Amino acid sequence: MKKVWVNEEWCLGCHLCEYNCAYANSGIDDMVKALKGKTINPRIRIEEGDSINFAVQCRHCDDPICVKSCISGALSKTDGLITIDQSKCVGCYTCVMACPYGCIMPSEEGPMQKCELCTKNGCEPACVKGCPNNAIVYEER
Amino acid sequence: MNYVIIGNSTAAVGCIEGIRAVDTKGKIVVISDEPHHTYGRPLISYMLLGKTDEEHMKYRPDDFYEKNKVDTILNTKVVSIDKDKKSVKLDNGKSVKYDKLLVATGSRPFVPPMEGLDKVEKSFNFMTLNDAKALEKAIDSNSNVLVIGAGLIGLKCVEGIVDKVKSVQVVDLANRILPSILDEKGSALVQKYLEDKKNIQFTLNDSVAEFTENTATLKSGKKIDFDVLVVAVGVRPNTELVSEIGGEVRKGIVVNTKSETSIPDIYAAGDCTVSHNIATDEDQIIAILPNAYLQGEAAGMNMAGEEKVFDNSVPMNAIGFFDYHIITAGAYTGDKYVVENGQEYKCLFTKDGYLNGFIMIGNVSKAGIYTALVRNKTPLSEVDFDLIKDSPQLMAMAKSYRDEKLGGAL
Ligand SMILES: Cc1cc2nc3c(=O)[nH]c(=O)nc-3n(C[C@H](O)[C@H](O)[C@H](O)COP(=O)(O)OP(=O)(O)OC[C@H]3O[C@@H](n4cnc5c(N)ncnc54)[C@H](O)[C@@H]3O)c2cc1C
Ligand code: SF4
Ligand code: SF4
Numbered sequence: 001m002k003k004v005w006v007n008e009e010w011c012l013g014c015h016l017c018e019y020n021c022a023y024a025n026s027g028i029d030d031m032v033k034a035l036k037g038k039t040i041n042p043r044i045r046i047e048e049g050d051s052i053n054f055a056v057q058c059r060h061c062d063d064p065i066c067v068k069s070c071i072s073g074a075l076s077k078t079d080g081l082i083t084i085d086q087s088k089c090v091g092c093y094t095c096v097m098a099c100p101y102g103c104i105m106p107s108e109e110g111p112m113q114k115c116e117l118c119t120k121n122g123c124e125p126a127c128v129k130g131c132p133n134n135a136i137v138y139e140e141r
Numbered sequence: 142m143n144y145v146i147i148g149n150s151t152a153a154v155g156c157i158e159g160i161r162a163v164d165t166k167g168k169i170v171v172i173s174d175e176p177h178h179t180y181g182r183p184l185i186s187y188m189l190l191g192k193t194d195e196e197h198m199k200y201r202p203d204d205f206y207e208k209n210k211v212d213t214i215l216n217t218k219v220v221s222i223d224k225d226k227k228s229v230k231l232d233n234g235k236s237v238k239y240d241k242l243l244v245a246t247g248s249r250p251f252v253p254p255m256e257g258l259d260k261v262e263k264s265f266n267f268m269t270l271n272d273a274k275a276l277e278k279a280i281d282s283n284s285n286v287l288v289i290g291a292g293l294i295g296l297k298c299v300e301g302i303v304d305k306v307k308s309v310q311v312v313d314l315a316n317r318i319l320p321s322i323l324d325e326k327g328s329a330l331v332q333k334y335l336e337d338k339k340n341i342q343f344t345l346n347d348s349v350a351e352f353t354e355n356t357a358t359l360k361s362g363k364k365i366d367f368d369v370l371v372v373a374v375g376v377r378p379n380t381e382l383v384s385e386i387g388g389e390v391r392k393g394i395v396v397n398t399k400s401e402t403s404i405p406d407i408y409a410a411g412d413c414t415v416s417h418n419i420a421t422d423e424d425q426i427i428a429i430l431p432n433a434y435l436q437g438e439a440a441g442m443n444m445a446g447e448e449k450v451f452d453n454s455v456p457m458n459a460i461g462f463f464d465y466h467i468i469t470a471g472a473y474t475g476d477k478y479v480v481e482n483g484q485e486y487k488c489l490f491t492k493d494g495y496l497n498g499f500i501m502i503g504n505v506s507k508a509g510i511y512t513a514l515v516r517n518k519t520p521l522s523e524v525d526f527d528l529i530k531d532s533p534q535l536m537a538m539a540k541s542y543r544d545e546k547l548g549g550a551l
Contacts, residue, residue: 005547005548005549006547006548007548007549008543008547008548008549047534047535047536049536052536054535054543054547056535056547059546059547065431068155068431068434068435068438069430069431069434071181071182071183071184071430072181072184072193072197072198072200073181073199073200073201073202087197088193088197090184090187090192090193091192091461092183092187092459092460092461093459093461093466093468093505093508094430094431094459095509096459096468096505096506096507096508096509097457097458097459097468097470097505097508097509097512098431098457098509098512099509100509100510100512100513100517101509101510101535101546102506102507102508102509102510102533102534102535104509105506136548137548141548
């Protein structure tokens, strides 16, 4: 399955992917309206270091411990893609306890959110499309 | 191949998914004495809280049994196993034959003998969907509720009902709340939060000497009046089906890392078993949902003939009250690294070069990065501990680990 991969040598730490993620998942057409004056809560997150930076988002694990730990069945795996049914999520944080990469976090509305590779946004991953340095790519490996 | 599963909860679902990952053809029969479609047991408190409902509590979609070609026999209890004839006997007199059997019977509430308990008309346990529905019917905005037990189940029940009733009192024999997952500092913080935020009244170090219909007299002499009683003192694993036929039981059913019991072709998984806790190197019952799933899944794959071991069991809990969250894992022994900041608390325990356990309260973001260090027994020599002790982050992991997991240059 195609996944998002990061090359930490090339990541500038510019946070554009975070903005593109927040915009793509906002459901709002106008980027300015979607983001202006808001604290964004993106599903992709940059870790910044002294000399390197890199973007982290759900690894769509082959053996997804979040799915196996979820107390409600909100998380599931279909054809390799790990998705969340927010209407089932009760916000218990068991998946936050379990995810080895810190890739699942609460949404503003309460239920958890995670990267679903923009499958619910009708496009290819917006973070990748907007990356100015090709530090993140969407490909089969 | 005929697979039979006793129980219809997390371990059973893990087993079904494990079997079907290997064998798409064999016949699977699930037998449970509960009448419902599989549901997330921990959700019963969230149902009372209004965060979910019976429809959304379904642990798997409506077509789960059909899609996985599972026949269900619900509302029916297994009364015995005949290991020689390889069949199970039901309470309706019928028998079901198996080639491979999973015992996923979970646990039942433990109600210690308490003088006068039979005089209390409105007394409830808090384990099943039916318990929660019965409790919901019994309470209203005028109810004064007494909960016996300040552990995980008792306090989740409290969270579920406190906004629907007039008052909630909690009594526990232990000297602090949530002793199984918190240290003293953590217990005190969470207790204070519950007292301040929801006016929950705790009476610790005490227990009930005698009940009358609406009053509990405690050993200390204190009297508590109540309308509704919830008993959540503890649970006992349902092991009898296996012990009666000579299977090894030590508190829980004894299984190996392939979820096999000591009896051929009989497997067990979930809250009815003892697990090997890799953080303490001791056997104990680890009654949490992820453990039940992983053990059930391993059982299913092995039953279907593919070798699968589950060998990194550790206690790990996420529990929250309203918007105050707690995540813990592992064992609390070794050197301590502590950060305290008002309502926030973090304690990391390192031992023999590993992260052996942790407690996070208030800020729990990315806790899973710590959990993975505990579960995988990652040597801390491979990790930048000075960085990771401040906050869970992949930056502190070896570059080779990041390259493998996140990408790296091709
Ligand atoms: C209120 C509450 C909150 C919880 N919260 C959490 C949480 O937040 N996180 C977490 O990880 N864990 C939590 N747990 C624990 C979690 O629910 C269990 O670890 C999990 O359900 C274990 O699954 P299981 O399949 O082993 O057994 P169970 O869920 O106990 O299911 C066993 C089933 O087998 C049936 N059965 C037993 N004997 C027979 C028989 N002879 N014949 C037919 N059927 C039989 C039982 O009726 C039951 O339906 C909570 C538990 C409770 C009660
Ligand atoms: S949320 Fe975490 S555990 Fe779940 S699939 Fe994504 S990376 Fe894996
Ligand atoms: S927070 Fe939601 S998605 Fe995560 S384990 Fe709990 S119910 Fe499942």
